Amino acid sequence: MTPRSGRRTVHPVHARYADAMRLALDEARLAPATGDVPVGCVILDPTGAVIGRGHNEREEFGDPTAHAEMVAIRQAAAARGEWRLSGCTLVVTLEPCTMCAGAIVQARVDRLVYGAVDEKAGAVGSLWDVVRDRRLNHRPEVIGGVLAEECGALLSTFFASHRDLG
Numbered sequence: 678m679t680p681r682s683g684r685r686t687v688h689p690v691h692a693r694y695a696d697a698m699r700l701a702l703d704e705a706r707l708a709p710a711t712g713d714v715p716v717g718c719v720i721l722d723p724t725g726a727v728i729g730r731g732h733n734e735r736e737e738f739g740d741p742t743a744h745a746e747m748v749a750i751r752q753a754a755a756a757r758g759e760w761r762l763s764g765c766t767l768v769v770t771l772e773p774c775t776m777c778a779g780a781i782v783q784a785r786v787d788r789l790v791y792g793a794v795d796e797k798a799g800a801v802g803s804l805w806d807v808v809r810d811r812r813l814n815h816r817p818e819v820i821g822g823v824l825a826e827e828c829g830a831l832l833s834t835f836f837a838s839h840r841d842l843g
Contacts, residue, residue, distance in 0.1 A: 691823045694790045697721055697768040698824045701792070704732040704745065705770045705831055711737035715831050716771045718745035720753040720786075723764035729753025745769060746777035750784050761785045770828040772799035772821065778807035781817060788818045792828030 697719055704717030713733035720729035731748025735741060746769055754760050766788040767781055773791065778800035781789055789808060791801060800807040801819055809816055 690820055694766075694768055694820065694823045697725075697727075697766070698770070698790065698792055698828070700727065700730070701745075701768050701770050702824070702827060702831065704730050705828075706732075708732040708734070708745075709835055713737060715835050716745040716769065718749040718767065718769040720749050720762065721766040721768065722753075722757075728756040728765070742776065744774065744777050746773055747780060750780055750786075754784065763787060766790060767817075768823075771795050771832065772801045772803055773808075774798045775800040775805055775807055778805075782808060782813050782815050785815050786817050788820065790820045790823050792823055792825050793832060794821065794825070 700719045701717040704719065705715040706717070708715045708717070711734070713736045715733070717732045718730065719727050722728045729749040729752035731745045731752060733745050734743035734748060746767065749767065750762070753762055753765065762784045765786050767786045768790040770792045772793065772795040773781060773789070774795070789801065794803050796803050798804060801821065808819060
């Protein structure tokens, strides 16, 4: 939203999750050191405390399932001592892929907050919509576009530098 003053205003729902998205961005910035795509994730418990965090680690560990969301979900489940993440909010810098969207549903995460849209592989409305599929037994609330410009810029910079390397 841009009011007449020309200053940008932030949607109140987005403002509520901006700090958590900044933590996810901090996580994302760790990924390129090991050649991984800069995607970061944090999971908040019902009180807002971070109980899981992760960034892409596929290249680092040679593990195709080591997406930021999967790493954070594993950590949060360990912190809770159970696989159900009911009442939790997952905050991630990029719209989840099908694998991660499926894990979010299976973990019973209450709320999914993401930054940038992934038009090529997004499974929260861009290419597929796994999390809203009425045939599944759980559908989290979805809030997209939180700090989308910052999240997208981090990815654009990463991919531009990799294109330059040939």
